[in-house]
Amino acid sequence: xxxxxxxxxxxxxxxxxxxxxxxxxxxxxxxxxxxxxxxxxxxxxxxxxxxxxxxxxxxxxxxxxxxxxxxxxxxxxxxxxxxxxxxxxxxxxxxxxxxxxxxxxxxxxxxxxxxxxxxxxxxxxxxxxxxxxxxxxxxxxxxxxxxxxxxxxxxxxxxxxxxxxxxxxxxxxxxxxxxxxxxxxxxxxxxxxxxxxxxxxxxxxxxxxxxxxxxxxxxxxxxxxxxxxxxxxxxxxxxxxxxxxxxxxxxxxxxxxxxxxxxxxxxxxxxxxxxxxxxxxxxxxxxxxxxxxxxxxxxxxxxxxxxxxxxxxxxxxxxxxxxxx
Amino acid sequence: xxxxxxxxxxxxxxxxxxxxxxxxxxxxxxxxxxxxxxxxxxxxxxxxxxxxxxxxxxxxxxxxxxxxxxxxxxxxxxxxxxxxxxxxxxxxxxxxxxxxxxxxxxxxxxxxxxxxxxxxxxxxxxxxxxxxxxxxxxxxxxxxxxxxxxxxxxxxxxxxxxxxxxxxxxxxxxxxxxxxxxxxxxxxxxxxxxxxxxxxxxxxxxxxxxxxxxxxxxxxxxxxxxxxxxxxxxxxxxxxxxxxxxxxxxxxxxxxxxxxxxxxxxxxx
Numbered sequence: 001x002x003x004x005x006x007x008x009x010x011x012x013x014x015x016x017x018x019x020x021x022x023x024x025x026x027x028x029x030x031x032x033x034x035x036x037x038x039x040x041x042x043x044x045x046x047x048x049x050x051x052x053x054x055x056x057x058x059x060x061x062x063x064x065x066x067x068x069x070x071x072x073x074x075x076x077x078x079x080x081x082x083x084x085x086x087x088x089x090x091x092x093x094x095x096x097x098x099x100x101x102x103x104x105x106x107x108x109x110x111x112x113x114x115x116x117x118x119x120x121x122x123x124x125x126x127x128x129x130x131x132x133x134x135x136x137x138x139x140x141x142x143x144x145x146x147x148x149x150x151x152x153x154x155x156x157x158x159x160x161x162x163x164x165x166x167x168x169x170x171x172x173x174x175x176x177x178x179x180x181x182x183x184x185x186x187x188x189x190x191x192x193x194x195x196x197x198x199x200x201x202x203x204x205x206x207x208x209x210x211x212x213x214x215x216x217x218x219x220x221x222x223x224x225x226x227x228x229x230x231x232x233x234x235x236x237x238x239x240x241x242x243x244x245x246x247x248x249x250x251x252x253x254x255x256x257x258x259x260x261x262x263x264x265x266x267x268x269x270x271x272x273x274x275x276x277x278x279x280x281x282x283x284x285x286x287x288x289x290x291x292x293x294x295x296x297x298x299x300x301x302x303x304x305x306x307x308x309x310x311x312x313x314x315x316x317x318x319x320x321x322x323x324x325x
Numbered sequence: 326x327x328x329x330x331x332x333x334x335x336x337x338x339x340x341x342x343x344x345x346x347x348x349x350x351x352x353x354x355x356x357x358x359x360x361x362x363x364x365x366x367x368x369x370x371x372x373x374x375x376x377x378x379x380x381x382x383x384x385x386x387x388x389x390x391x392x393x394x395x396x397x398x399x400x401x402x403x404x405x406x407x408x409x410x411x412x413x414x415x416x417x418x419x420x421x422x423x424x425x426x427x428x429x430x431x432x433x434x435x436x437x438x439x440x441x442x443x444x445x446x447x448x449x450x451x452x453x454x455x456x457x458x459x460x461x462x463x464x465x466x467x468x469x470x471x472x473x474x475x476x477x478x479x480x481x482x483x484x485x486x487x488x489x490x491x492x493x494x495x496x497x498x499x500x501x502x503x504x505x506x507x508x509x510x511x512x513x514x515x516x517x518x519x520x521x522x523x524x525x526x527x528x529x530x531x532x533x534x535x536x537x538x539x540x541x542x543x544x545x546x547x548x549x550x551x552x553x554x555x556x557x558x559x560x561x562x563x564x565x566x567x568x569x570x571x572x573x574x575x576x577x578x579x580x581x582x583x584x585x586x587x588x589x590x591x592x593x594x
Binding site: 132 | 327331337338341344345348355400407420423426427431432433434435436438441464465492493494498524525528549553557567571
């Protein structure tokens with residue numbers, strides 16, 4: 001019994017490693033055809049699902065409708081499914097050796113990075129404001145219920161944020177800045193609102209680890225609240241706060257549902273922030289079930305890219321800023 | 326000057342808090358307004374095909390529930406290993422870091438992984454694929470909470486157990502885990518609340534169905550995936566049903582969170 005129990009618990013711990021390793025391997029293995037076909041150039045190629053002639057005179061007949069097909073951006077996602085049906089057809093058509101389909105990840109990669117950056121730009125000041133407010137300014141009779149509310153809000157499923165963004169926030173932003181109701185800007189802002197409670201709760205925890213004695217000695221020297229927070233609290237809690245920002249960054253980057261509703265899902269760079277574009281998780285969410293063969297392998301390649309990116313972000317946060325003692 | 330700067334800072338920070346809370350309040354408000362408008366008994370007594378949500382709600386709970394039932398022993402055992410057997414070795418630290426990484430990995434990637442290992446070989450979406458995806462998301466959370474909770478158990482308790490001749494297995498099961506029970510339970514509840522609201526990993530693993538089904542080997546109804554589908558439909562009524570589903574989902578998640586919070590407070594203070 002003793003031995004079985006020990007073995008079982010070892011096995012369970014080992015399972016974690018197995019799952020992670022298997023994820024990486026399976027993604028790599030599934031992405032292999034695409035990696036072989038496009039190499040690292042995939043990351044900087046801007047075209048998606050366009051047929052390219054292998055010989056100079058090859059047919060460019062039915063190539064252009066993928067890019068232009070999804071220009072009605074109001075409905076966003078349901079339009080997109082129609083386009084995907086074309087993909088499958090094209091796959092079969094393209095098997096004669098005169099053309100090949102070109103896929104590139106640059107549009108979704110850029111979309112992912114920019115939507116995340118916009119999210120960070122807006123969420124960091126607000127989340128820090130909330131964290132400071134809760135930890136240093138508000139009396140405990142306010143800070144406690146508000147703090148609990150923030151933590152509860154952090155647990156709301158992301159699909160709710162996306163839905164609200166599509167029906168209320170998108171039109172609201174469009175009425176102020178013009179442009180579409182689904183756009184890079186809306187996606188970034190919805191992400192910002194989504195990560196604010198998460199970031200605020202983590203930062204507040206970091207701030208409240210600052211010993212009272214440090215703060216009191218600063219106050220005793222005649223420092224104002226601003227000076228105490230700027231010169232005592234932030235330097236002390238710096239690692240935790242930066243860690244919370246990076247974790248939020250990772251969360252915003254890998255977020256699917258909140259973005260899927262509001263980014264538009266088209267393979268085009270957003271010339272202005274109010275233009276629709278695409279992001280890696282959204283491409284995965286929209287195209288997966290309808291793809292096969294090479295186009296499916298391309299999606300696995302994208303998933304692998306996203307996995308590695310988030311791995312790096314989380315790794316940086318864990319190993320440099322949130323090191324356990 | 327210093328005082329003015331201080332004033333400005335305090336105002337800014339309070340304002341930031343108010344802005345943040347305003348948007349979050351706005352979300353909750355629309356959610357309640359739109360969700361309650363469509364709430365009726367019919368939602369709970371009819372399946373999606375007939376304009377209700379019964380099958381998808383039950384489906385979501387079944388998938389999350391099965392994932393939890395499988396996840397609990399695995400997660401707790403792994404947590405026990407980290408705390409009771411692993412000691413302070415490099416390996417233990419490594420597994421801890423791994424579970425942290427897995428905890429924050431994008432959920433859509435878990436979906437693609439399960440798609441590759443289950444859906445492609447079997448050729449169709451299934452409830453089990455959804456369960457597996459949720460299980461993968463859930464285990465690291467349970468591992469980390471178990472690990473943290475067991476850390477709080479005083480060493481003296483373990484020593485007392487060993488001193489009277491109990492084996493390590495008995496000490497762990499009857500003393501350590503019993504002591505940390507409330508905390509572990511909270512962790513499990515929070516993990517359940519987290520996976521029950523997941524959409525991305527289910528999109529193409531379980532899919533969603535409009536019909537009543539308890540057969541996990543076939544395409545399985547999912548509340549979150551249905552909300553996604555309903556919300557993007559042009560039909561007003563379908564969108565309304567989506568809002569009702571969103572409201573019910575949020576209510577469920579928040580209630581589970583509150584229960585978890587209450588349970589842990591009960592024990593700790």
